Amino acid sequence: MKTRTSSFGYLQRDSFVHRLNPLTKFLVLILVAILTVTLVSVLTAIAIFCFILLGFYGAGIRLRYALGRLLRLLAFIILIAVVQILFTPYGSILFYLIPTLAPGFGPFLPITTMGITNALNLVFRLINIVLVSALFVATTDPSRFAASLTQLRIPYRYGYTLVLALRLVPLFDDESNTVQAAQRARGIPIDRGIIRSFMRRIRYTFIPLIFSALGRVDALTLAMDGRGFGFAKTRTFLSYPKFTAKDWGIAITSIFVTVFSLWYFLFIMPLPQLI
Amino acid sequence: MSSPSQTTLRGRPPALEINNLEYTYEGSKKAALTDIQLKIQPGEFIVIAGPSGSGKSTFARSVAGFIPHEYNGTFQGSVKINDQDTRTLSVRDIARNVSLIQQDPDSQLVTLKVLNEVAFGPENFQVPPDEIRTQLEWALNTITASNLRSRSTHSLSGGEKQKVVISSFLAIRAPILIFDEPTARLDPPTTLGVVNTLHQLNRSGITILVVEHRIQPFLTVASRIILLNEGQIHFDGTPDQLQKTPQTLTGLGVVLHPSVLTQPEPQSMSVAPKSTLLDVFNLTYSYPRVEEFAPSLPALKDVTFSVQPGEIIAIMGANGSGKSTLLLHLMGLLHPDTGFIQLNGENLLKQPVSKLAQKVGIIFQNPLHQLFTQTVWEEVLLASEHLKIPEPNVARDRAEELLEVLGLSNYRDQSPFSLSLGEQRRLTIASILLHHPQLLLLDEPFIGQDYRNVHQIMRLQQQAAENGAAILLATHDASIVKSYCHRLLFLYAGQLLIDAPVQQGLDYMKNLGDSAYRLELNKLEVEQVG
Numbered sequence: 001m002k003t004r005t006s007s008f009g010y011l012q013r014d015s016f017v018h019r020l021n022p023l024t025k026f027l028v029l030i031l032v033a034i035l036t037v038t039l040v041s042v043l044t045a046i047a048i049f050c051f052i053l054l055g056f057y058g059a060g061i062r063l064r065y066a067l068g069r070l071l072r073l074l075a076f077i078i079l080i081a082v083v084q085i086l087f088t089p090y091g092s093i094l095f096y097l098i099p100t101l102a103p104g105f106g107p108f109l110p111i112t113t114m115g116i117t118n119a120l121n122l123v124f125r126l127i128n129i130v131l132v133s134a135l136f137v138a139t140t141d142p143s144r145f146a147a148s149l150t151q152l153r154i155p156y157r158y159g160y161t162l163v164l165a166l167r168l169v170p171l172f173d174d175e176s177n178t179v180q181a182a183q184r185a186r187g188i189p190i191d192r193g194i195i196r197s198f199m200r201r202i203r204y205t206f207i208p209l210i211f212s213a214l215g216r217v218d219a220l221t222l223a224m225d226g227r228g229f230g231f232a233k234t235r236t237f238l239s240y241p242k243f244t245a246k247d248w249g250i251a252i253t254s255i256f257v258t259v260f261s262l263w264y265f266l267f268i269m270p271l272p273q274l275i
Numbered sequence: 276m277s278s279p280s281q282t283t284l285r286g287r288p289p290a291l292e293i294n295n296l297e298y299t300y301e302g303s304k305k306a307a308l309t310d311i312q313l314k315i316q317p318g319e320f321i322v323i324a325g326p327s328g329s330g331k332s333t334f335a336r337s338v339a340g341f342i343p344h345e346y347n348g349t350f351q352g353s354v355k356i357n358d359q360d361t362r363t364l365s366v367r368d369i370a371r372n373v374s375l376i377q378q379d380p381d382s383q384l385v386t387l388k389v390l391n392e393v394a395f396g397p398e399n400f401q402v403p404p405d406e407i408r409t410q411l412e413w414a415l416n417t418i419t420a421s422n423l424r425s426r427s428t429h430s431l432s433g434g435e436k437q438k439v440v441i442s443s444f445l446a447i448r449a450p451i452l453i454f455d456e457p458t459a460r461l462d463p464p465t466t467l468g469v470v471n472t473l474h475q476l477n478r479s480g481i482t483i484l485v486v487e488h489r490i491q492p493f494l495t496v497a498s499r500i501i502l503l504n505e506g507q508i509h510f511d512g513t514p515d516q517l518q519k520t521p522q523t524l525t526g527l528g529v530v531l532h533p534s535v536l537t538q539p540e541p542q543s544m545s546v547a548p549k550s551t552l553l554d555v556f557n558l559t560y561s562y563p564r565v566e567e568f569a570p571s572l573p574a575l576k577d578v579t580f581s582v583q584p585g586e587i588i589a590i591m592g593a594n595g596s597g598k599s600t601l602l603l604h605l606m607g608l609l610h611p612d613t614g615f616i617q618l619n620g621e622n623l624l625k626q627p628v629s630k631l632a633q634k635v636g637i638i639f640q641n642p643l644h645q646l647f648t649q650t651v652w653e654e655v656l657l658a659s660e661h662l663k664i665p666e667p668n669v670a671r672d673r674a675e676e677l678l679e680v681l682g683l684s685n686y687r688d689q690s691p692f693s694l695s696l697g698e699q700r701r702l703t704i705a706s707i708l709l710h711h712p713q714l715l716l717l718d719e720p721f722i723g724q725d726y727r728n729v730h731q732i733m734r735l736q737q738q739a740a741e742n743g744a745a746i747l748l749a750t751h752d753a754s755i756v757k758s759y760c761h762r763l764l765f766l767y768a769g770q771l772l773i774d775a776p777v778q779q780g781l782d783y784m785k786n787l788g789d790s791a792y793r794l795e796l797n798k799l800e801v802e803q804v805g
Contacts, residue, residue: 010427164385166387175644181603182644182645186645187661188629188657207647208644219383226366228371236403238408
């Protein structure tokens with residue numbers, strides 16, 4: 001308990017990527033998402049994947065952190081891949097998972113080239129979206145992001161929703177650890193028997209957590225009102241992130257690359273269907 | 276004290292005027308405040324005291340406008356700030372003039388970094404960035420928290436969080452500040468620091484209202500003391516007048532000079548020690564580092580001591596000195612980097628915590644994390660249900676008795692979450708006493724308790740000790756330690772500096788004083804460099 005390390009959120013560093021304007025990073029995030037969704041090809045997916053790894057490198061964040069994000073989604077990713085492989089009937093058939101068992105019975109579940117390609121495509125796209133979002137969150141100070149959103153004349157309440165969400169994550173992390181420690185200290189075994197332990201966990205973890213979450217949100221609202229949040233339609237910020245030459249460079253380059261790739265791969269030379 | 280241009284304070288500072296205020300919370304039959312009639316002039320320093328449930332916090336909320344705006348209840352009479360009725364203003368408008376600093380620092384931190392946190396208020400009031408920076412520097416300096424500026428808020432210790440919360444309100448530069456039990460979690464040196472800071476702020480023209488159980492530290496700085504009892508003003512006068520009429524305090528659970536607490540000196544232990552109950556050897560532990568700016572000093576360093584059955588031991592030390600960390604180790608919830616712990620001669624760290632719970636009971640600082648059931652009654656019986664001790668009939672009788680002693684009988688069928696923090700803390704105490712563990716670990720059980728409740732809590736500990744249990748109690752309150760404890764352990768930066776009988780230990784602590792603290796700090800720094 002009380003590990004005091006938050007597993008998700010902003011990682012305070014002083015790196016090239018951290019120093020970029022939050023809006024630049026947000027633009028790149030959106031563009032990468034657009035490319036990932038529109039360009040259906042394993043090759044482009046790998047290219048984007050490499051680009052994201054470069055981003056992590058530039059942010060001075062270890063690959064272990066990035067992979068840690070993915071591990072949590074592993075079961076989900078595998079499930080998607082398996083479903084794609086099993087149930088895509090198109091493309092040339094490589095083999096059948098269930099061979100002919102008797103004359104007229106089988107074969108079943110053809111594994112096709114298309115199925116494998118689709119699976120790889122989906123998996124890579126999923127990984128790319130998760131990683132690029134993790135990179136954005138890890139390198140962007142939410143308060144700076146909120147400040148720069150108001151520069152786009154977006155009401156500050158929206159930016160602060162993000163700040164609050166990220167503020168609450170480590171809090172809940174700590175609290176669920178503390179609550180579970182408290183259960184053990186009261187002699188409630190949480191590790192015996194799968195179903196019973198699951199039921200106990202629901203009963204004894206979620207009830208206190210929900211109550212403390214509701215209390216937290218209430219108290220936080222009071223604390224914000226008590227310091228004038230919502231006093232006027234606009235508010236000032238301690239500092240406004242500036243657009244530097246680097247920001248302009250990156251923003252323009254990434255817009256150009258995106259538009260070019262979309263034009264080239266969609267109209268001039270369509271990407272191969274397989275791989 | 277340099278003061279930046281005061282954007283929130285234009286013209287004459289506001290005065291407070293309260294007329295026939297009466298407030299009843301939704302779902303409650305009894306009024307929390309009745310017939311409050313008060314005038315407060317700019318520049319006053321007022322301490323508001325009274326027993327638990329006397330309406331102190333309700334009073335604070337009413338002045339800050341949270342009541343009636345954020346609570347549903349029946350509000351009668353009026354609160355006027357500078358002749359403006361709080362009902363006609365929004366909470367945010369009021370926040371410009373009145374800052375209410377509440378008890379729990381964690382729930383008042385809004386952002387992720389200290390600088391943003393302190394800037395949050397001025398930003399909302401549209402203060403230009405340059406001015407925010409001056410106000411921010413001033414606010415952090417005033418509370419000696421400048422060293423925390425680049426930290427992220429969730430990595431701070433409890434005391435540090437409180438400092439940041441206070442600076443974040445100071446930065447708004449409201450002319451009226453209300454503090455709800457500002458020193459409840461603080462060690463005596465820090466308490467003195469806070470009292471001094473409030474005094475300075477007051478001298479710079481700010482009106483200060485402090486809601487407190489402990490009025491003693493404020494006697495020399497306060498200009499006026501208001502005692503509340505059962506929602507009414509029981510006394511309103513200067514500290515001098517109060518000291519001349521100490522009978523006003525009778526039965527209020529408020530103590531003027533804690534050193535004359537009603538308890539006699541504790542008798543020497545009633546159980547003759549045969550063998551040790553608990554042995555702690557060379558315990559060393561460091562928390563994993565959160566971020567580059569956080570200091571990575573060990574939370575515990577080479578801590579060694581033994582505990583006999585029947586002992587009541589106080590663990591004292593500054594905020595962040597390792598008190599809670601030590602208690603978590605003794606419950607098996609943290610495992611040391613090096614060193615070991617024996618309970619009855621057996622290795623404590625090898626036993627699963629849920630088994631250990633038969634012999635060891637712990638209450639955390641925040642009771643909310645330890646309440647699991649739908650009713651107070653189920654909560655008290657929860658441990659016996661899982662640990663199978665004591666027998667159900669015995670358990671019920673015992674539960675009945677504990678609720679009675681701790682003043683919780685009336686809440687039997689209520690949800691634990693509907694109780695006040697102080698009541699919840701007492702409920703967690705009841706729930707660990709039920710099955711008579713041999714070792715009781717209490718982390719700051721006295722926050723939000725008046726002296727009546729403190730006495731009841733400690734009576735129960737004394738009974739447990741007479742039956743051969745040992746009690747370890749982390750607290751800052753020297754008067755309670757003096758009245759009820761046998762022995763004192765004093766932690767400094769994770770090291771056990773004092774292990775002595777109480778009176779002797781307190782004397783040592785006095786002798787250590789501030790300069791010794793600093794000496795010790797130099798030593799640590801030298802060690803790190805070496």
